[in-house]
Amino acid sequence: MPRVTVIGAGFAALTAVRKLRAADASLTIDLIAPKPEFVFYPGTIWVPTGLRQPEDLVVPLEPFFKRMNVNYRQASAQGMGEAGRVVSTDKGDVRNDGLIIACGGRFIRKLPGIEHSLLPCGGVDVVTQIRDRLRALEGGTLAFGFAGNPKEPSAMRGGPVFEFLFGIDTWLRQQGKRDKFKLVFFTPAEKPGQRLGPKAVEGIMREMAKRNIETHLGHKMKAFEANKVITEGGEFAADMILFMPGMTGNQWFDNTELPRSEGGMIKADQFCQVEGWDKVYVAGDSGSFPGPDWLPKQAHMADLQAEAAVANLMDNFSGKAASHTFKAELVCIVDSFSSGMLVARTPSKNLVLPSFVGFHWAKRAFEWAYLRKYR
Template identity: 60%
Template sequence: MSGTNPSAAGGIVVLGAGFGALSTVRVLRKQGCMAPITVVAPRAELHYLPGTIWIPGGLRTREDLVVPLGKFFQRMNVRHVAASVTGLSDDGRVVRTTAGDVPNDVLVIASGGRFIKKLPGIEHAITPCEGIDAAERIRDRLRAMQGGTIAVGFGANPKEPSAVRGGPMFEFLFGIDEQLRREGRRERFKLVFFNPSEQPGARLGPKAVAHLLATMRRRGIETRLGHKMVRFDADQVVTEGGAFAADLILFMPGLTGPAWLDQSTLPRSPGGLIAADAHCRVAGLERVYVVGDSGSFPGPDWMPKQAHMADLQAEAAAANLIADLAGRQGTQGFKVELVCIIDAIDHGTLVFRNERRQLVLPPSRVMHWAKRAFERRYLAMYR
């Protein structure tokens, strides 16, 4: 259902319409929470960003990956306020939005992070995980290119090592390589992977890094590693170790908190994310929670910024929120694990990591189809 009077809202307010936000809603209702829920997001849509890796190769279109949420909100008895957040007041009890103030009794922040775009010349690069538009730009650029150099890389938040999303960049890299081979055009292109670390993707674990670098060597992908980036030009990438030509640059910067945090009193980590405890509570505030990319959580330095982690945090936040509403102290934490299938159009490599073990399975078609099956099952919950 859709609301037109934001000031009438109360109960539980969830900011965002991504993985963490929608999982919070699902878990709350599944656990029998009957309190009013309001979702504040610009659109009543879920954009399934993991599927954007398949847009350049034509395996997915915008229509495949945008899921209208009207029916889901109706089933969950959720009120939607179509607005962007501009700030908070009263220690989180009032959300400032472009459609007016939205009061709450409990607040869950799941509005995602923001890419750090301070590198000079970053306007010359495409940031794939910014959304479907970005993936379509990559698709269109590839179709128009007759040859040249494609540079793919990612950076980090120097003050928040875990605030990085490198996995999709390996998928775009290997996916583009495979696509060009299928089209019979690979020999006209040079692919270069660049990263300021000597061990890119270290959060995936040493086995995964070794596998990724070996795959690049086998596929004839050049690497420029271990040098800090200086700037991007329209036709080159400049690092402290030198410059190299690039006709198309794909680059994923590190993450920080959303811009509206500046209009709030929320505590922040050194990297600019919302400081949270192990139960997803925002430090020092009552009944204010954070899940997903917006938050900085205690845990190992390899804790991922990915949809699966947001879902796990949403489960903990929902359980603790229900306890709070019942007058109890919620103590549920979230498990930390990294699960991803690094896909290359028709085969994928499973990477798993938790605090006890690391696992890397050899590339197989089974993993590619498993990734597609997961997407279908996941989206079915919201259709």
């Protein structure tokens, strides 16, 4: 039977494993990742406010690998040979008959002084630092911002920053300390959240005004200092800075001949197949895909791309050409700790439902249901 290698242990990678095993019980699956664990990043927004503990969001994957009959290889990918048939790792080579690259992307941390900021999607250790820093402050200015990759419009993840911003604002109000803090939102974009759609932008800006959150918009980032955010439009003091930069491809991609987009991602076609490579697919944040300019980098999209990649790879093994595409769809709940705004977007529709407590509980229910598949 064919041997498939999956690189990664995130949303796209684990969805690929489930779909591969469902498609063929006898398939040999090798999974390469540095750690046998899954981090549920959407839930990290609740760590600073105490709704989640870091350990709630890290799922050991050994039981899942055993159930799925996966050969887990604890290693880091470093390169590729034989047109994708061999993956080079720091623990040796892994051969395959088919490959799915789902190892995520890399944040561009090149701004001078960026080490003075905290990366909201930097993992449980970073959000724990945010929690501890927040609790140590008696007052001051909290700055929340994001930027993109100018050469890769889709390589932006701003939604979680809104959730950290609104969630921390709500928590401070519940603690009776909001009047001691100034909250500032900043981004080079003049209209933040455009990927969510015009209605969502209006709703987010209204919510900021309602919560007395100051904004610093439309100015290119220049640098950070220990207690300062500096842009081309001015600077402002900040006692804690949360900043989400744009994304690019992983560094090990440079050691391969994989086709790359201008922004550094792996170029894929509408079937998630790496352009010009036989039985090599990409899903999630690693790839640059055709689609609308708002095509999101989010877990839901990664899952849809992984499903398409697996369906096409299995067809390839049967001698068929790739034909399965993925649906361009953005679905998210912009959570604010006690309620949430629902946003959905397709090429033909853009739905925005105002903040409602039920959406917050729906997001928590989805987390439980999603993680149950891997626990």
